[in-house]
Every structure is written in C-alpha cells, then in structure tokens.
Amino acid sequence: MKRRDFLTSGVLAGSVMTASSASAALTPVTASAPFPGDRRSKAEFRMCSQLGIIPGNSTEDKLKWMKSHGFEAFEIGGLGDDYLDWKKRADDAGLLIASICIGSFGNKLTDEDPEKRKQGFDELKVQIERAGALGANGVVYVPATGKPDRPNWRIRELTVEMLKELGPFAAEHKTSINLEPLRRYEAWFLRQVSDAAAICKDAGVPGVGVNPDTYHMYLEEPDDMAALIAGGEFVKHVHLGNGTKRQLPGQDNHSHVKAMRGLKYIGYAGFIGYECGVNGDKETEVPKSVEYLRKCWEEA
Amino acid sequence: MKRRDFLTSGVLAGSVMTASSASAALTPVTASAPFPGDRRSKAEFRMCSQLGIIPGNSTEDKLKWMKSHGFEAFEIGGLGDDYLDWKKRADDAGLLIASICIGSFGNKLTDEDPEKRKQGFDELKVQIERAGALGANGVVYVPATGKPDRPNWRIRELTVEMLKELGPFAAEHKTSINLEPLRRYEAWFLRQVSDAAAICKDAGVPGVGVNPDTYHMYLEEPDDMAALIAGGEFVKHVHLGNGTKRQLPGQDNHSHVKAMRGLKYIGYAGFIGYECGVNGDKETEVPKSVEYLRKCWEEA
Numbered sequence: 001m002k003r004r005d006f007l008t009s010g011v012l013a014g015s016v017m018t019a020s021s022a023s024a025a026l027t028p029v030t031a032s033a034p035f036p037g038d039r040r041s042k043a044e045f046r047m048c049s050q051l052g053i054i055p056g057n058s059t060e061d062k063l064k065w066m067k068s069h070g071f072e073a074f075e076i077g078g079l080g081d082d083y084l085d086w087k088k089r090a091d092d093a094g095l096l097i098a099s100i101c102i103g104s105f106g107n108k109l110t111d112e113d114p115e116k117r118k119q120g121f122d123e124l125k126v127q128i129e130r131a132g133a134l135g136a137n138g139v140v141y142v143p144a145t146g147k148p149d150r151p152n153w154r155i156r157e158l159t160v161e162m163l164k165e166l167g168p169f170a171a172e173h174k175t176s177i178n179l180e181p182l183r184r185y186e187a188w189f190l191r192q193v194s195d196a197a198a199i200c201k202d203a204g205v206p207g208v209g210v211n212p213d214t215y216h217m218y219l220e221e222p223d224d225m226a227a228l229i230a231g232g233e234f235v236k237h238v239h240l241g242n243g244t245k246r247q248l249p250g251q252d253n254h255s256h257v258k259a260m261r262g263l264k265y266i267g268y269a270g271f272i273g274y275e276c277g278v279n280g281d282k283e284t285e286v287p288k289s290v291e292y293l294r295k296c297w298e299e300a
Numbered sequence: 301m302k303r304r305d306f307l308t309s310g311v312l313a314g315s316v317m318t319a320s321s322a323s324a325a326l327t328p329v330t331a332s333a334p335f336p337g338d339r340r341s342k343a344e345f346r347m348c349s350q351l352g353i354i355p356g357n358s359t360e361d362k363l364k365w366m367k368s369h370g371f372e373a374f375e376i377g378g379l380g381d382d383y384l385d386w387k388k389r390a391d392d393a394g395l396l397i398a399s400i401c402i403g404s405f406g407n408k409l410t411d412e413d414p415e416k417r418k419q420g421f422d423e424l425k426v427q428i429e430r431a432g433a434l435g436a437n438g439v440v441y442v443p444a445t446g447k448p449d450r451p452n453w454r455i456r457e458l459t460v461e462m463l464k465e466l467g468p469f470a471a472e473h474k475t476s477i478n479l480e481p482l483r484r485y486e487a488w489f490l491r492q493v494s495d496a497a498a499i500c501k502d503a504g505v506p507g508v509g510v511n512p513d514t515y516h517m518y519l520e521e522p523d524d525m526a527a528l529i530a531g532g533e534f535v536k537h538v539h540l541g542n543g544t545k546r547q548l549p550g551q552d553n554h555s556h557v558k559a560m561r562g563l564k565y566i567g568y569a570g571f572i573g574y575e576c577g578v579n580g581d582k583e584t585e586v587p588k589s590v591e592y593l594r595k596c597w598e599e600a
Binding site for chain 1: 335337338358389447448449450451452453486488489491492494495497498500501520521522523525526527528530532534558561600
C-alpha cells in the first residue's frame with residue numbers, strides 16, 4: 001500500500017498507529033501537501049501599491065520609500081504620451097510596474113453604437129501597447145459601470161467579443177486585459193470573480209485575465225477563498241482595500257485570511273497591490289498594513 | 301510543540317523524520333485535517349434521485365428498487381392536492397422526500413406586474429406548505445428563465461424582495477426556497493452558484509438556499525470546487541447530471557471529483573440527486589453511476 005493510498009482511502013482515520021505501522025507515515029507532513037489541488041508551494045507574497053498612499057513629496061521619493069519597505073512593484077493610471085518616463089522611474093528605483101489601472105473608458109467598448117465601440121477599442125489598444133512597453137502584467141479594465149438599462153447577457157456578449165479581438169493583441173504585447181469586478185454601487189454588470197473568470201473562459205483567447213479587489217469582494221462575494229479559486233489561472237493582479245471604508249487592510253475588522261488562502265491555493269505568485277485610502281499617518285500605517293497582510297498570508 | 305504547530309508552521313517540510321522524532325506525528329493522519337476550513341469530517345455521501353431514470357413499472361417498484369440500491373431519498377415535481385399520498389409512499393418504502401422541483405412558475409414571481417407577482421407568491425406558498433408537510437428540505441426554484449429583456453439588477457431586486465417575504469414563511473414550515481442556477485440556454489439571469497449564494501446573503505432571512513446542479517455547472521462555473529465552497533452553508537440540495545448530454549455522471553468524461561471535493565470541504569451532509577437522463581439500460585447503468593460518484597467522493 002502506497003502513502004497516497006493511505007491519504008485517499010483514509011484507512012488510518014480513527015485508528016492509533018502502532019510503532020511498527022508508523023514507518024509508512026514517516027514522509028514529512030506539511031500543512032499544504034494533503035489537500036488536493038493545493039498549489040501553495042508555488043505561491044509568493046509580493047507587495048505592490050498605487051502611489052497615493054505612499055509617503056513622499058515626489059514620485060521619486062515615493063518609489064524610493066517603497067523599495068526600502070519591501071515593495072516590489074507599483075501601479076499607475078492611464079498612460080499619456082510621456083509613458084516611457086515611467087519605465088525610467090521604475091528602473092531607477094529598482095521596482096517593477098505591475099499594472100495599469102484604466103477603468104471603463106466611459107463604457108465605450110460595450111456601447112451599442114459600433115462607432116463608439118471602435119473608438120473605445122482604439123483607446124484600449126493604445127493603453128495595451130504602452131502597458132506592454134512598460135513590462136506591466138496587464139491593464140485593469142471595467143466593461144460597464146453603473147446600473148445598466150440593458151440585460152446582462154447583452155453586455156456580456158459585447159465584452160466577450162471585445163476580448164476575442166483584443167486579448168490576442170494584448171498577448172502579442174506580452175500583457176493582458178484584466179477584468180475587475182466591482183461592488184454594485186460602482187458597477188452592476190460584473191460583481192463577482194467567478195463571473196469574470198467565466199467571461200475569460202468563454203472568450204477562449206490568450207491575453208485575458210481577472211483583477212479581483214478585496215474591497216469589492218467584501219460586499220459581493222459569499223466566500224473570498226472560493227472567489228479566488230474560481231478566478232484560478234485568470235487572476236493576474238489583485239487589488240487590496242478593506243471592506244468597510246476602502247482603507248488599508250488591517251484598519252477595520254475585515255479579515256484578509258480567506259483571500260490569502262485562496263491566492264495560496266491557486267499558487268498565485270503575482271502582485272497584491274493597494275488601491276485604497278489610509279486612515280492616519282502613511283509612514284506608520286502602510287508598514288503596519290503590510291505586516292498585517294503578511295500575517296494573514298502566513299496564517300492562510 | 302503541539303501537533304497543530306507542526307501543521308501550521310510547516311517545520312517538518314523538507315526534512316526526513318528520524319525514528320526518534322517520529323513519535324510527535326503518530327496521531328493518525330488523514331487527507332482532511334490540515335487544510336484550513338476543511339469540514340470533510342462532517343460530510344456524508346447520501347444518494348437521491350428523481351424517479352424517471354429509476355427502473356420499475358410503478359412508483360412503488362421504483363421506490364423499492366431505490367431502497368434496495370442504497371438510495372436514501374427521492375425528489376418529485378410540483379405537488380397537487382393529493383400530495384400527502386407521497387408521504388405514505390415514502391414511508392412505505394423507507395425513503396425520505398428530499399426536495400420538490402417546482403421550476404419558475406412562468407417567471408411570475410419576478411414579473412413587473414404586481415398582480416402576477418402576487419399570484420406567483422400564492423402558488424409558491426402552497427408548494428412550500430406541502431413541501432414542509434412532506435418533510436422535504438426545500439423547493440427548487442428558478443427566479444427567471446430565458447433571455448430577459450430587463451437588466452439583471454432589476455430581476456435580482458425582485459428576487460431578493462420575494463425571498464425576504466417568503467423565506468421566513470418557508471422556515472416556519474421547516475423547509476427552504478432553494479435557488480437553482482441554470483446554464484445560459486435555460487436561464488441567463490442566474491447562472492452561477494456564487495451569485496445565488498450572494499442573493500441569499502442579501503436576503504438575510506432564514507428559509508433560503510441554493511441548489512447547485514453539476515450539469516449546469518459544467519458550462520457556467522470556472523471551477524466546480526470553488527462554486528460549491530461559495531455556496532457554503534446555503535447549499536441545501538444538489539442535482540447531478542453529466543455536462544455534455546445531461547445523462548448519468550460517469551457516462552461522459554465530465555469528472556465529478558472537484559464537485560465532490562467542494563461538497564466535502566463545506567461538510568455537506570444533504571442529498572445529491574440525479575436530475576438527468578440515462579444512456580442505456582437503467583438497471584445496470586444507474587448502479588454503475590452511483591459507484592462512479594462514490595469513487596469521486598472517496599478520491600475528493
């Protein structure tokens with residue numbers, strides 16, 4: 001009988017092993033090994049942030065501060081013509097650019113007017129090219145904000161169509177279009193990670209992904225761990241914010257343990273990055289929050 | 301150092317235990333213990349079926365066959381005035397009535413016309429009362445079938461309102477309104493288990509639940525295990541069918557291992573019941589499928 005047989009058949013359950021039968025179980029036991037599908041041995045805790053909550057009076061100061069406080073990457077908004085300056089800033093600071101947070105382009109890409117859609121496609125393509133040039137893992141994109149007057153299936157159909165066309169374009173530029181589910185007060189169309197992952201699956205092309213955000217998940221997901229496992233291989237970047245006030249994780253009683261557990265289960269080794277405010281002094285509160293998240297990660 | 305410390309700190313990882321250090325790990329090791337939140341010690345494999353695929357020329361024959369083949373319960377459709385006859389049939393056979401599969405009542409309960417909604421409410425209440433009288437765990441209900449011309453949030457609003465009113469009524473009758481997500485070709489409004497669970501959470505009342513169906517999940521869920529963990533405590537009954545042809549699980553290559561893993565993780569001890577067709581001879585194929593599911597359950 002092999003060890004695997006013991007684990008799957010559960011023949012040891014309820015029995016106390018004798019010294020002579022113990023030898024079969026001498027293989028090292030870790031918290032991770034026995035649960036099927038658990039890829040936590042591949043998971044990495046890698047911090048990122050948008051720059052708003054980072055201490056410093058200039059971008060240079062902020063990036064320096066991040067580097068010296070264990071951050072590996074930062075996230076910025078939509079890229080202008082001077083986008084290559086960001087590459088230089090990142091290189092100078094020894095940081096990576098995680099992703100580009102671009103929003104919905106006024107919902108143009110899922111508009112019923114083909115002209116508007118075309119315009120939205122062109123705008124997104126520019127951001128994709130630039131994100132690729134900066135080595136960013138993706139653009140964070142929201143298909144439709146607000147409370148739509150159209151049925152869900154129609155917006156979904158247009159989103160899948162768009163991804164089918166632009167996902168491969170993003171993949172060519174070594175980046176990805178990452179759908180971000182939001183809480184209902186910002187967007188009713190796409191609220192859950194499992195739905196975003198299903199959209200990616202339906203598109204069936206490279207260059208598409210999901211960007212879960214713990215602030216939005218707090219309201220919309222029945223279970224954070226389940227949501228991130230549903231996201232699976234499509235999870236390319238993660239936003240962090242506490243659930244009650246969208247401030248730093250650890251600044252309210254919203255536990256991040258289950259979210260971290262989901263990320264570990266799927267072997268996530270991408271960045272987790274703040275997209276939130278701060279209650280109190282940045283210089284003391286941001287490191288405290290990183291410490292809090294690291295504890296959640298370890299506990300998970 | 302306690303065993304729990306070994307498991308959570310992972311200090312054994314990568315080391316080969318010596319005979320003298322082995323004593324600390326002599327507590328029986330099962331596949332279940334170490335993954336956080338795993339409630340598999342509470343989970344039970346309990347078979348149920350609708351009667352269509354069960355061998356036998358009369359209901360009595362079918363129930364007898366089920367009892368002698370390890371089934372514990374059966375599921376029936378909407379209940380007429382003679383509903384108490386089912387109680388006698390079940391008692392005579394030594395089986396339980398798992399749930400009542402009632403469908404959508406022509407989408408009346410989410411209609412924009414308050415008169416129609418009232419009519420739907422009344423019809424559902426009758427089924428709830430009868431389900432309660434039969435000791436059934438719930439009525440399986442679909443809020444809106446087809447491809448709606450209204451936005452999703454509006455149907456959702458009406459569904460939550462309905463549950464708020466009728467969930468407590470179901471709880472009084474010791475039963476539950478169980479939302480069943482369907483694949484898009486049957487219903488666009490509610491396709492994923494996590495969404496159904498979020499609707500239950502929003503309703504925030506007793507007497508509401510979710511009825512996942514592995515046939516629908518095959519198309520709509522990115523990950524079966526994640527879907528069932530998202531369903532969590534709201535999962536009150538489960539339908540079974542293979543993903544490609546809605547026949548018996550095991551009759552195509554749709555693995556049920558991940559679904560069983562999710563059910564075990566949440567400590568599910570309710571029924572899993574066939575709602576599907578059969579390819580071939582019922583007498584031989586149904587037991588083969590039960591055997592297949594039991595293997596999936598053990599492997600999970």
